[in-house]
Amino acid sequence: MCGIAGLIHRGKSSNVGSELQGMLQALKHRGEDSTGYALYGDTDGKNFIMRFKVGENVGEGSSSVMEDVSVYDERKKIVDQTLAEMGAKVVKEERTLPYSLRYEIDYNVKDLLEFSQRIESIPGVEILSMGKSLEVIKDLGNAKMVCDRYSLDKVVGTHAIGHARMATESGVDIKSAHPFWGYPFSDVSVVHNGQLTNYWNNRRVLENKGMRFMSECDSELIAVYLAEKMRDGATLEEGMKASLTGLDGVFTYFVATKDSLGMAKDTMAAKPLVLYESDDLVAMGSEEIAIRSVLPQEIDTYDPFDGEVKVWQI
Amino acid sequence: MANLKTVSKKSKAQSMGMHTEVLTGRTQQKFFNPDEAENFYYFGTYDVDFNKRTELDVKDMTAPEANKEIDNLMSQGYGTIVIKNPQGKHSLGVGILNKLNLIFEGSLGYFGMGSCDGPIVRINGRVGWSCAENLMAGKVVIEKNAGSCFGAAIRGGDLICKGSVGARTGIDMKGGTIIIGGDAGAFTGFMMQRGRIIILGDVGINLGDSMYDGTIFVGGEIGSYGSDAVDAELTKSDQDWLKRKLKVAEIGENFDVSKMKKIVAGKKLWNYDNLEPTEKKGAI
Numbered sequence: 213m214c215g216i217a218g219l220i221h222r223g224k225s226s227n228v229g230s231e232l233q234g235m236l237q238a239l240k241h242r243g244e245d246s247t248g249y250a251l252y253g254d255t256d257g258k259n260f261i262m263r264f265k266v267g268e269n270v271g272e273g274s275s276s277v278m279e280d281v282s283v284y285d286e287r288k289k290i291v292d293q294t295l296a297e298m299g300a301k302v303v304k305e306e307r308t309l310p311y312s313l314r315y316e317i318d319y320n321v322k323d324l325l326e327f328s329q330r331i332e333s334i335p336g337v338e339i340l341s342m343g344k345s346l347e348v349i350k351d352l353g354n355a356k357m358v359c360d361r362y363s364l365d366k367v368v369g370t371h372a373i374g375h376a377r378m379a380t381e382s383g384v385d386i387k388s389a390h391p392f393w394g395y396p397f398s399d400v401s402v403v404h405n406g407q408l409t410n411y412w413n414n415r416r417v418l419e420n421k422g423m424r425f426m427s428e429c430d431s432e433l434i435a436v437y438l439a440e441k442m443r444d445g446a447t448l449e450e451g452m453k454a455s456l457t458g459l460d461g462v463f464t465y466f467v468a469t470k471d472s473l474g475m476a477k478d479t480m481a482a483k484p485l486v487l488y489e490s491d492d493l494v495a496m497g498s499e500e501i502a503i504r505s506v507l508p509q510e511i512d513t514y515d516p517f518d519g520e521v522k523v524w525q526i
Numbered sequence: 527m528a529n530l531k532t533v534s535k536k537s538k539a540q541s542m543g544m545h546t547e548v549l550t551g552r553t554q555q556k557f558f559n560p561d562e563a564e565n566f567y568y569f570g571t572y573d574v575d576f577n578k579r580t581e582l583d584v585k586d587m588t589a590p591e592a593n594k595e596i597d598n599l600m601s602q603g604y605g606t607i608v609i610k611n612p613q614g615k616h617s618l619g620v621g622i623l624n625k626l627n628l629i630f631e632g633s634l635g636y637f638g639m640g641s642c643d644g645p646i647v648r649i650n651g652r653v654g655w656s657c658a659e660n661l662m663a664g665k666v667v668i669e670k671n672a673g674s675c676f677g678a679a680i681r682g683g684d685l686i687c688k689g690s691v692g693a694r695t696g697i698d699m700k701g702g703t704i705i706i707g708g709d710a711g712a713f714t715g716f717m718m719q720r721g722r723i724i725i726l727g728d729v730g731i732n733l734g735d736s737m738y739d740g741t742i743f744v745g746g747e748i749g750s751y752g753s754d755a756v757d758a759e760l761t762k763s764d765q766d767w768l769k770r771k772l773k774v775a776e777i778g779e780n781f782d783v784s785k786m787k788k789i790v791a792g793k794k795l796w797n798y799d800n801l802e803p804t805e806k807k808g809a810i
Contacts, residue, residue: 479731481674481693481712484655500614500635500654508613510632513652514671515692518712518730 213378214405215239216390216485217497218466219506220371220473220524224492225254229359229367234505235497236355236374242498243378245273246389247358248350250401250468253369255345259303260317260398263340264331266291267311268385269352275383281310283336288313290334298327308362311386314347325396329424338387338426343399345369345470350389370526371473373466375403382429392435395424397442399470404431405498406463406483414459434465452476452521466496474523481518488513494524571624574605585611589618600624614654619647636673639666642683655692658685661702667775674711677704680721686775693730696723699740707777712749715742715789724768724786726778734789742789743768745781756792764788 217235219228229251236247255261266287268276288307295302295317304316321327324342331339341348347367351358355376359365375390382388394400408414408430415425415433423436437458441451452467452474462482467474475496477485487496488503488511495503500513516522580599584592592609596619599607606627612618616635619628619642626645630638633651643662648669655673658666661680667688674692677685681701690708697716705724712730715723718740728746735752742755743764768783 479712481730484674486654486673499616500633500652501616504614510651512670513633514690515673515711517709518693 213242214390215242215376215498215502216374216403216405216464216466217376217495217502218371218373218403218468218473218475219493219495220468220526222492222494222524222526225368225370227365227367228252228369228372229364231506232372232374233355233359233365235495235502236376238501238505239376239498240354243376244354245379245384246350246352246377246386247355247375248348248377248390248403249358249364249372249374250341250346250348250391250403251364251367251369251372252345252399252468252470253347253367257344258318260319260342260344261347262315262317262331262342263347263349264291264313264315265311265338265340265386266313266336268387269309269311271352273384274352276385279336284310287334287336291331291337294330294334298330300327309351312349312351312362323396324398328396332424332426339393339395340386341391341393341401342396343470346393346399346401346468348391348393348401350375350386350391352384352386352389370471371468373401373403373468373473375405381407382427387427388429390429390431392429392432394435394439394442394467395426397439400435400439400442400467402431402435402438402465402467404434404463404465406431406461406465406478408433408459408461408463410460430461431465434459434463434467438467448472448474449521449523452523456519456521464498471526472523474521475516476521477516477518479519481515485516486513487516487522489524572600573603574600574625575603576605576625576627578604579606579608580604581608581610583610584615584618585613589615589620592618593620596622596628600626612651616654619645633670642666652689653687658683661685671708676706677702680704684771684775686777688777690727695725696721699723703771705771705775705777709746713752715740715755716752718742724771726781734791736795737791739791739793743783744787744789745778745783745785748787748789751789754792754795755789758788758790760784760786760788 266284270276270278300317300319302315306314349362390403391401411430411433438451463478464483464485484498486500608629610631612630612632614633614635617637620640622645623643628647630649635654638653638657640659644664647666650669652670653672656675659678661683663682665684667686671689672687672691676691676695679698683702686705688707691710693711695710695714696704699718699721701721703722709727710725710729713732714729715734717736719738720740723742726745731749732752734755765783772778
């Protein structure tokens, strides 16, 4: 089933970590195999923030194979060496969990394709996100468990999207969890509720064009599809509009960039979405109770129609 | 059941409950005796007084707790109940088979007022997916917008949304009336079998797709027609009925109904005259 939620504050920052946690926790009945956050925090914009993993969570319900922590250490060491070889200086390093790391990197290159390819050529290493303000945090469990594990409730920023997952098409693991980074574009992330039926056709085409897939989760296709459109010069909104016919199946998805948040709904309108929009805040989720967790007062909400695409700026 | 050995093939099928008649005008058919008052009441319903009024704050209640408390209040004779702080909770007000004046001061989530028979309900907010699904009788008025599958499979009563509604409004409906003050999404009236839908605003693609019977009236633009949905002539009788219905619904009272489009089933997709093979075997 899965649940998605997102919000964007316009003209101000807020405690988006805590707000998104409340929204996703309200949707936990839609799936709690894994939960993911894409948070756009307040930063000085100088350094890249790279969230990456060197292993999987092998806790209860995981479909991953257990590995020794020393393997994670070895992979981290190779990542460090590779960064040094590329001239990327690690300014700050955090290891929240043995398999999950956050680096602030001083790296003055706009094209992240080569950078990402080199890092991810290290077996077992996957970049979850790369950007000047985006941080993707995803792990097994419900929203509160993930929030507590990574101390996300204190994150202040302008916008965020998140996903509560009930695994159907692929495994219960971090690599199949949402949000997906719009590789190799800085600060692009996607969450999706639904099922894409032309996943393999699109994947073959996109891989032939040099795009990369890290999982077999159909939702990853949206991130890659949009990234490819933008690589070819389309705007985010143009890419999203093209996806209404380029992607087959049922879907409601959110995509966020450094300064914007968008939503798209398929032409069958088969997946739910409730939207609240005011001058200073847009909040949306699979169910109204997600919005109520941040706006308990009586408000006007609505369901976007079939084939609708909307994009908001901060 | 009739003696199958002594009746014709055609009446055998009818005796077994299998119809062979063309369905035109079937919505007018009466299947019960309106003089038998007991047909209108369920065993075990409560005798409530509409003038006896109370409030119920459901902020800290789960949906089952809130619904049980509504039932408890009806058992005490309360005929008007005001629900405070519904806050988008799912499945509130379901399964009320009683006369009742129910007012929600706020919005409902999914499946609000599902499987009800008889209550008069006003929701001063929005409703989520599948509001009033399977409504048998009564009236449900939503002051703001509604989600998808609004009035799915209703069999009777009036379901009114003063705002806009999502996709698949009136899907599989078998009677009753749905009135929308704003716009409606895709697949409105999908597979509807009887009843009427009135939309004052625009409607999305595939209107009335695969509808068996029933009528859809649209005041605005139509995205596209679904399979077997066709235009029909808007008669004087239709216009009079629309005016009456909109007035009673307190919605679009000054709306020019003469410009509305009327959509019905082309009846090319199905044929009830053809029995399923297993039914044929039984009828022979």
